[in-house]
Amino acid sequence: MDVQRKLQILPTPRTARPGDVGRRQSRKDPDVVNSSSAAPSARPFVPDSVSLRTLRDASLGCTGCDLYRHATQTVFGAGTRRATLMLVGEQPGDEEDTRGAPFVGPAGRVLEEALEAAGVPRGELYVTNAVKHFKHEERGKWRIHKKPDAAEVRACRPWLEAEIRAVRPRVILCLGATAAQSLLGPQARVGTEAQPVASPWAAATLVTYHPSAVLRARDSASRTQMRTRLVHDLALARDLATRS
Numbered sequence: 001m002d003v004q005r006k007l008q009i010l011p012t013p014r015t016a017r018p019g020d021v022g023r024r025q026s027r028k029d030p031d032v033v034n035s036s037s038a039a040p041s042a043r044p045f046v047p048d049s050v051s052l053r054t055l056r057d058a059s060l061g062c063t064g065c066d067l068y069r070h071a072t073q074t075v076f077g078a079g080t081r082r083a084t085l086m087l088v089g090e091q092p093g094d095e096e097d098t099r100g101a102p103f104v105g106p107a108g109r110v111l112e113e114a115l116e117a118a119g120v121p122r123g124e125l126y127v128t129n130a131v132k133h134f135k136h137e138e139r140g141k142w143r144i145h146k147k148p149d150a151a152e153v154r155a156c157r158p159w160l161e162a163e164i165r166a167v168r169p170r171v172i173l174c175l176g177a178t179a180a181q182s183l184l185g186p187q188a189r190v191g192t193e194a195q196p197v198a199s200p201w202a203a204a205t206l207v208t209y210h211p212s213a214v215l216r217a218r219d220s221a222s223r224t225q226m227r228t229r230l231v232h233d234l235a236l237a238r239d240l241a242t243r244s
C-alpha cells in the first residue's frame with residue numbers, strides 16, 4: 001500500500017516537539033538541569049553530534065536521572081546508522097544490563113525469531129530503547145523489571161532523539177506502549193492494528209506488541225496471536241522502510 005495514503009497526520013503531541021530533532025543544544029533549553037528543582041534530563045549529557053560512536057560514548061556517563069544508580073551500565077542502541085527502519089523497545093532487561101547491548105535476553109530471542117519469520121535481517125536495523133538504564137527491584141537473588149515512569153522516559157528521550165537524528169530512519173516501529181508514548185505522546189497505545197502515522201520523528205511511526213508481552217501472554221492462543229501480529233508488523237514496517 002502507498003505509504004503516503006496509509007499515513008494519518010498526527011497532531012504534534014506535547015511531549016514530541018518537532019524542533020527537538022536536529023536542534024542545537026541551547027543554554028536556554030528548559031530541559032537543561034541547571035538547578036536542583038529542574039526536571040531530570042539527559043539533555044546536558046547529549047553531545048551535539050550525529051556520530052553514533054560519539055553519542056554512545058557520552059551516554060555511558062549519563063546521570064540525567066536516578067536510574068543509573070542501580071544499573072550496571074548504560075545500554076545504548078545498536079545497529080547500522082544506515083538503517084531505514086528503527087525499532088524502539090522500553091528499557092534494557094537484566095541480561096541487557098549485564099551485557100551492555102539491547103535485546104540480547106529472553107525478549108531479544110522472541111524478537112530474533114519474529115524477525116526471522118518476517119524475513120527481516122537484524123543487520124539492516126537500528127535497535128534501541130526508550131530508556132537506557134535497567135530499572136528493577138531486588139527480590140532475593142532476582143532483579144525484577146520495573147516499568148519506567150513518565151518522568152524517566154522523558155528524562156531519557158534526548159538520547160533517543162539523538163539516535164534518530166544520527167540514523168534518520170524512514171520508519172520507526174515502537175515495541176510496546178512505553179516507546180510509543182515517548183515518541184507519540186501519552187495517549188499512544190498498541191491498539192488493535194499497527195497504523196502508520198506521520199510524526200516529527202519519521203515518515204511513518206507504528207506501534208506493535210513488545211516481545212516481552214508475547215512471553216507474558218496469558219495462554220497459548222493469545223501468545224500465538226501476539227506473535228503473529230509482531231511478525232506481521234515487522235514485515236509491514238520493513239516494507240514501508242524499503243520502498244522508495
Ligand code: URA
Nearest residue numbers: 089090091102103107
Ligand atoms: N526489553 C526491552 O524493551 N528492551 C531490551 O533491550 C530488552 C528487553
Ligand code: SF4
Nearest residue numbers: 042062064065133156
Ligand atoms: Fe541518563 Fe537515561 Fe540512564 Fe536516566 S535512564 S541516567 S536519562 S541514560
